[in-house]
Amino acid sequence: MSGGGPSNKDTLFAAQGLGKRYHGVDAVADVGFEIERGSIVALIGPNGSGKSTTVDCLTGFQRADAGRWWLGGRELTGLSASRHARAGLTRTFQNVRAFDEMSLLENLCLGAQQRDAGSWWQAFTGGPAERRAQAKMEARALELLEMVGLDHYAEAPAEILSYGQRKLVAIAASIMARPDLIMLDEPVAGVNPTMINRIEAMIRALNADGVTLLIVEHNMEFIMRIADRVLVLASGRLIADGTPDEVRRNPEVLDAYLGRSRAPHAV
Amino acid sequence: MRRAPALATLALAIAAALPFLIGDAYIYTLGLTICVFAVLASGLNLVYGFAGLLSLAQVAFFGIGGYGTAILVVDHGWSMGPAVLVAGVLATVAGLVVAYASLRLSRHAFAIVSLVFSLLCVIVARDWVSLTRGPMGMPGLPSPTIALPGLPPWQLSGPRDFYILLLVYAVAVLLLLYRVMRCRIGRTLLAIRQNEPLAQSMGQNPLAYRLFSIGLSAWVTGMAGGIFVFHLTIVDPSIFDFYYLETMLIMVVVGGPGSFWGVLGAAVFFSAIPDLLRFSADLRLVLYGLVLIAAVLAMPGGVAGLLRRRRLRRWREARR
Amino acid sequence: MNVDFVLQLLLNGLILGLIYALVAMGLSLIFGVLEIVNFAHGEFYMLAAMGCYFLTAGAGFGYWGAVVAVTAVSVCVGFVLYEVLLRRLGGRDFERSILLTLGLSMVLQNGALYLWTATPRMTTTQYTYESVVLGPVQAPLVRILAVVLAVISFVSLYLVLHHTRVGKAMRGVAQNRDAALMVGIDPRVVSRLAVAVGVGLSGVAGAALAPVYSVHPLMGFAFLFKAFAIVIIGGLGNVAGAAIAAVALGILESLASGFFSLVVVDGLAFVLMILVLLVRPHGLFGGGVRV
Ligand SMILES: Nc1ncnc2c1ncn2[C@@H]1O[C@H](COP(=O)(O)OP(=O)(O)OP(=O)(O)O)[C@@H](O)[C@H]1O
Numbered sequence A: 001m002s003g004g005g006p007s008n009k010d011t012l013f014a015a016q017g018l019g020k021r022y023h024g025v026d027a028v029a030d031v032g033f034e035i036e037r038g039s040i041v042a043l044i045g046p047n048g049s050g051k052s053t054t055v056d057c058l059t060g061f062q063r064a065d066a067g068r069w070w071l072g073g074r075e076l077t078g079l080s081a082s083r084h085a086r087a088g089l090t091r092t093f094q095n096v097r098a099f100d101e102m103s104l105l106e107n108l109c110l111g112a113q114q115r116d117a118g119s120w121w122q123a124f125t126g127g128p129a130e131r132r133a134q135a136k137m138e139a140r141a142l143e144l145l146e147m148v149g150l151d152h153y154a155e156a157p158a159e160i161l162s163y164g165q166r167k168l169v170a171i172a173a174s175i176m177a178r179p180d181l182i183m184l185d186e187p188v189a190g191v192n193p194t195m196i197n198r199i200e201a202m203i204r205a206l207n208a209d210g211v212t213l214l215i216v217e218h219n220m221e222f223i224m225r226i227a228d229r230v231l232v233l234a235s236g237r238l239i240a241d242g243t244p245d246e247v248r249r250n251p252e253v254l255d256a257y258l259g260r261s262r263a264p265h266a267v
Numbered sequence B: 001m002r003r004a005p006a007l008a009t010l011a012l013a014i015a016a017a018l019p020f021l022i023g024d025a026y027i028y029t030l031g032l033t034i035c036v037f038a039v040l041a042s043g044l045n046l047v048y049g050f051a052g053l054l055s056l057a058q059v060a061f062f063g064i065g066g067y068g069t070a071i072l073v074v075d076h077g078w079s080m081g082p083a084v085l086v087a088g089v090l091a092t093v094a095g096l097v098v099a100y101a102s103l104r105l106s107r108h109a110f111a112i113v114s115l116v117f118s119l120l121c122v123i124v125a126r127d128w129v130s131l132t133r134g135p136m137g138m139p140g141l142p143s144p145t146i147a148l149p150g151l152p153p154w155q156l157s158g159p160r161d162f163y164i165l166l167l168v169y170a171v172a173v174l175l176l177l178y179r180v181m182r183c184r185i186g187r188t189l190l191a192i193r194q195n196e197p198l199a200q201s202m203g204q205n206p207l208a209y210r211l212f213s214i215g216l217s218a219w220v221t222g223m224a225g226g227i228f229v230f231h232l233t234i235v236d237p238s239i240f241d242f243y244y245l246e247t248m249l250i251m252v253v254v255g256g257p258g259s260f261w262g263v264l265g266a267a268v269f270f271s272a273i274p275d276l277l278r279f280s281a282d283l284r285l286v287l288y289g290l291v292l293i294a295a296v297l298a299m300p301g302g303v304a305g306l307l308r309r310r311r312l313r314r315w316r317e318a319r320r
Numbered sequence C: 001m002n003v004d005f006v007l008q009l010l011l012n013g014l015i016l017g018l019i020y021a022l023v024a025m026g027l028s029l030i031f032g033v034l035e036i037v038n039f040a041h042g043e044f045y046m047l048a049a050m051g052c053y054f055l056t057a058g059a060g061f062g063y064w065g066a067v068v069a070v071t072a073v074s075v076c077v078g079f080v081l082y083e084v085l086l087r088r089l090g091g092r093d094f095e096r097s098i099l100l101t102l103g104l105s106m107v108l109q110n111g112a113l114y115l116w117t118a119t120p121r122m123t124t125t126q127y128t129y130e131s132v133v134l135g136p137v138q139a140p141l142v143r144i145l146a147v148v149l150a151v152i153s154f155v156s157l158y159l160v161l162h163h164t165r166v167g168k169a170m171r172g173v174a175q176n177r178d179a180a181l182m183v184g185i186d187p188r189v190v191s192r193l194a195v196a197v198g199v200g201l202s203g204v205a206g207a208a209l210a211p212v213y214s215v216h217p218l219m220g221f222a223f224l225f226k227a228f229a230i231v232i233i234g235g236l237g238n239v240a241g242a243a244i245a246a247v248a249l250g251i252l253e254s255l256a257s258g259f260f261s262l263v264v265v266d267g268l269a270f271v272l273m274i275l276v277l278l279v280r281p282h283g284l285f286g287g288g289v290r291v
């Protein structure tokens, strides 16, 4: 850990000076924050404010133009996406993704494989160790499927699922590898209230298990219920950072959401 | 598809019994063609059907194996076994270079670069006379001897012997590929093909898996070429003929990319019919082109894809 | 080594490069707008050249008549190609688009072989035996005309892309597909035009080249090799990059042919392509379309 990095032992994740430009326009500029171990942090902001770009950069899916970041004291700057995942930082995508032609069980097992399964040679020869690892992954996958109420579809291909169900599967897959930190990009957008409750329960259970989360979301009610801390992005810059209540009362935040025409008594 | 393993065992039993039953050279030539194409098509299936990379360099690997083996045996006095192995490794190296250089850019670039590489091979075979003897190639390859420890040396002569050798080779390769496709490696390849970013978010390294599949595929394809040229007794630039590539593509596309049995079935079928439809080679390729277009437009997943869609319908109905 | 010889090589290289450019720009344009790599592109070039031969040898067309007819037909073929085949492909079907155009190329090439055999044919026009003296070098008139045709095509392409509504839309789609679709550009109109223009350019190339070299059914296939390498070197989808890379390659090849063996000349494109991929994977001039 040289030249900066997390300042405090309770800090799990830290980012400094993150910047990303598209076609000469800043999508994210000088964004820095820390995430405490075991917390649930929300990242909010209007459409196009750079939330997804931030997540993409911090998980290695986009090459950042500037900035450095650390997970648990280890610098991840510049590593590939798969190395971020292996270091213990996984994510879900705003446009939900699944391996459509594979069963839910296979979908989830793929999430755990990098951590739980052995070498390629072991996979090829398929000895007892491989079978044991496979059984262990399947047991955990079934457990998670049960938790989200999809265990009866364990053998079904993912493409038959509804939108909300796919979001559940995506979240379940992202925790199969028991990451230290998960970044969820809009986990409840476009999902009906019952399903939102289910996702909320799942997130709480995870958090109780010691997983730290960064959640990008537009659904304010959901955020206010679940987050310990809220970060606000506007036009690629971090404009607020505080508890849900503080952020709710922050005039700059209202401003960002309501546009430039700042009403003097907006609060 | 569920009965495929049983069917395959039966077919294999018949194929293995053939040499004791008939002496017809025509049957053996047909049989060994089927064996070669089963290897070539399954090799392409690993790369295209599993890793999702449309490799148009397969014919180049085949030819490199052929030329490499012939040059090692004729010019350097190697025996056939090691020469085939080393020529296969040569094809692997070529495949890895092409794949590594182009995959850093995109899958699109890979398809283009692999095609350009195949065309380059034709040119090198034709024009680099000091290495390849130019357009006339190397005729009169000696009939090879295989010396396995504990057995008397086996001098291969005639289609029957090559049929036996290629049958053994094809079975070995197909077992290898079957295992790779069915184990965790194959599943991960399929996952990467279906959604690369998602696979990355799960810690998989797509480049490593793709290089592995290209390397393995090039190796088995190159070795098939190395054995095949000794059956032909000549290697010349026509070993790089696009006829081979186009035939492989048809087999994979019609059989169903990603389906081991579908592609194997299509390989047997399409190796057998040209002999049944005996007309001009040019017209045959016109027909193949039309089949390819029709297959791409009408059944994107090939025959195996049709079966899969039926299964999907059952799940959808169950959901209601 | 004498200067005239080098000048002669340079001139030949320039002509070759301009012809490469015509084919490669069409290929790059189609890729930029449709994200489809047209593997049948070389066959359209071949068919245009064969058409030029038959029009002049069999139907009594003069040079200009043949060029205009072949180009017009090529543009129409492009329309039909899009409407009948390419339209059926979705944006994410990259591999299918290759298989489709590869199948088409097999049909066209082997059909041509069946009809006309692989025998090379010479196209003779009223200009075949005339030549032009340019300072120290002398060049056959048909070669100079090939240059003229290429330059006319470049200028018209430039005007279409920069000064017509649909041309600007084409650049828009190529630069940012989603944004362009959102502002209401009809992708079908734009794609159809891109394919028509692309195939039309290879038509011009075939017609311009037919009187210079011999024509035969396998010529497109051999040519495609260079065109693809050029497209990668120039940056996938970068039309102007393709043009520059094409001319440079033509000149390099011509110079190399004066001093090295054939393998070196023909391998040059491949080696350059691999080097570019290793050093600057997005092409010398960057990916994405700039025209
Ligand atoms: N691949 C890209 N190419 C060009 N511009 C991009 C790209 N991705 C994002 N942008 C731009 O960067 C800015 C930030 O986008 P981003 O997707 O991060 O916003 P967001 O906060 O996630 O928005 P939303 O709430 O709508 O998901 C936007 O102006 C967007 O247009």
Ligand SMILES: [Mg+2]
Residues within 6 Å of the ligand: A051, A052, A053, A094
């Ligand atoms: Mg977003």
